[in-house]
Amino acid sequence: xxxxxxxxxxxxxxxxxxxxxxxxxxxxxxxxAAQALSFEQQGFPWLHLVDLNGAFxxxxxNSNAVEGILKAINIPVQLGGGIRDLxxxxxxxxxxxxxxxxxxxxxxxxxxxxxxxxxxxGKIIVGIDAKAGxxxxxxxxxSSSLTAIDLGLRFEDVGxxxxxxxxxxxxxxxxxxxxxxxxxxxxxxxxxxxxxxxLASINDVKRLLEPDCAILEGAISGRAIYDGRLDPAEALxxxxxxx
Numbered sequence: 001x002x003x004x005x006x007x008x009x010x011x012x013x014x015x016x017x018x019x020x021x022x023x024x025x026x027x028x029x030x031x032x033a034a035q036a037l038s039f040e041q042q043g044f045p046w047l048h049l050v051d052l053n054g055a056f057x058x059x060x061x062n063s064n065a066v067e068g069i070l071k072a073i074n075i076p077v078q079l080g081g082g083i084r085d086l087x088x089x090x091x092x093x094x095x096x097x098x099x100x101x102x103x104x105x106x107x108x109x110x111x112x113x114x115x116x117x118x119x120x121x122g123k124i125i126v127g128i129d130a131k132a133g134x135x136x137x138x139x140x141x142x143s144s145s146l147t148a149i150d151l152g153l154r155f156e157d158v159g160x161x162x163x164x165x166x167x168x169x170x171x172x173x174x175x176x177x178x179x180x181x182x183x184x185x186x187x188x189x190x191x192x193x194x195x196x197x198x199l200a201s202i203n204d205v206k207r208l209l210e211p212d213c214a215i216l217e218g219a220i221s222g223r224a225i226y227d228g229r230l231d232p233a234e235a236l237x238x239x240x241x242x243x
Contacts, residue, residue: 001208001209001213001216001217001218001219001239001242001243002045002046002194002217002218002219003044003205003218003219003221003235003236003239004044004046004047004048004078004194004218004219004220004221005039005042005044005047005048005220005221005222005225005232006048006049006050006196006220006221006222007032007035007036007039007047007048007049007050007069008050008052008222009032009049009050009051009052009053009062009065009066009081010025010052010053010062011053011062012030012032012062012064012065013027013029013030013032014027014028014029014030014031014032014035015027015028015052016028016222016223016226017052026223026226028226032065032068032069033065033068033069033071033072033073034072036049036069036072036073037072037073039073039075039232040073040074040075042232042233042236043232043233043236044075044232044236045075045076046075046076046077046078046218047069047073047075047076047077047078048077048078048220049066049069049077049078049079049080050079050080050081050101051063051066051079051080051081051082052081053081053082054081054082054083055080055081055082055103055104057082058082058084058104059082059084059088060081060082060083060088061082062081066079066092066097067095070095070096070097076098076099077096077097077098077099078097078098078099078100078101078125079092079097079099079100079101080100080101080102080103080125080127080164081101081103083100083101083102083105084102084104084105084108084109084112085105085112086112086115086116086119089102089112089116089119089120089124090119093120093123098123099122099123099124099125099161099162100116100123100124100125101125101126101127101164102116102124102125102126102127103126103127103128103129106126106127106128106151106155107135107144107146107151110154110155113126113155113158113160114158117158117159117160118159121159122159122161123161124159124160124161125160125161125162125163125164125194126151126152126155126160126162126163126164126191127163127164127166128148128151128152128163128164128165128166128185129165129166129168130147130148130165130166130167130168130181131168131169132169133147133148133181134146134147135147135148135150135151136168148165148181148185149184149185149188149189152185152188152189152191153188153189155191156189156190156191160191161191161192162191162192162193162194162217163185163189163191163192163193163194164193164194164196164220165181165182165185165193165194165195165196166196166197167181167182167196167197167198168197169197175198175200176198176199176200176201176203176204177195177197177198177199177200177204177207177208177219178197178198179195179207179213182195182216183212183213183215183216186215186216187215192215192216192217193215193216193217194216194217194218194219194220195208195216195218195219195220196219196220197220199219199220199221199222199224199230200224200229200230201224201229201230202230202231202234202235202238204219204224205219205230205235205238205239206238209238209239209242221235
């Protein structure tokens with residue numbers, strides 16, 4: 001089980017949103033590269049990175065901050081937000097990003113996901129963000145008529161390395177992971193699932209280590225780490241002990 005610390009970038013800063021609302025933002029660090037290095041030094045094996053401005057604008061916006069992070073750390077990085085064409089995928093995978101996350105484009109133009117998986121086996125993640133049970137796109141600003149399972153099944157056989165499932169109704173408010181919906185998706189598709197949204201404390205990490213969650217690749221934590229509600233050393237030690 002991989003615990004991914006999250007850095008969300010807005011206007012060059014490391015921030016967290018509540019419920020995906022760009023106007024409800026807390027700045028936690030104005031030096032994202034330093035924050036990324038801190039995560040690496042704490043022992044996290046991966047970094048989860050999102051260009052929030054990019055997610056809303058449909059193109060990379062915080063590229064300078066991303067590049068600064070890549071220069072500062074050695075652990076692998078997965079990046080999402082505003083990656084909606086093959087040129088952008090080519091760019092980031094050629095500049096040090098280990099895996100790219102495709103969200104809106106997975107719904108709008110699934111053929112790009114298929115082609116990206118063909119070009120880059122093992123390096124393409126689909127981000128499925130759900131609000132009230134339905135997939136949301138355009139930086140969570142627009143809902144669709146598809147469920148997470150509907151969308152996940154579309155990519156069963158194309159080579160997607162993982163699906164990040166985010167429950168928007170839990171994101172940034174520390175109510176705990178929506179294990180029911182996450183496991184429902186994990187049991188419906190063969191693609192590994194990464195849980196996102198709501199991780200609140202060490203109790204969520206303990207729950208992730210229970211047998212029924214063994215099918216998950218891991219989980220993403222943001223605000224709980226920044227707020228001090230989740231002690232990284234305790235969480236990582238628990239995961240290592242359970243391995």
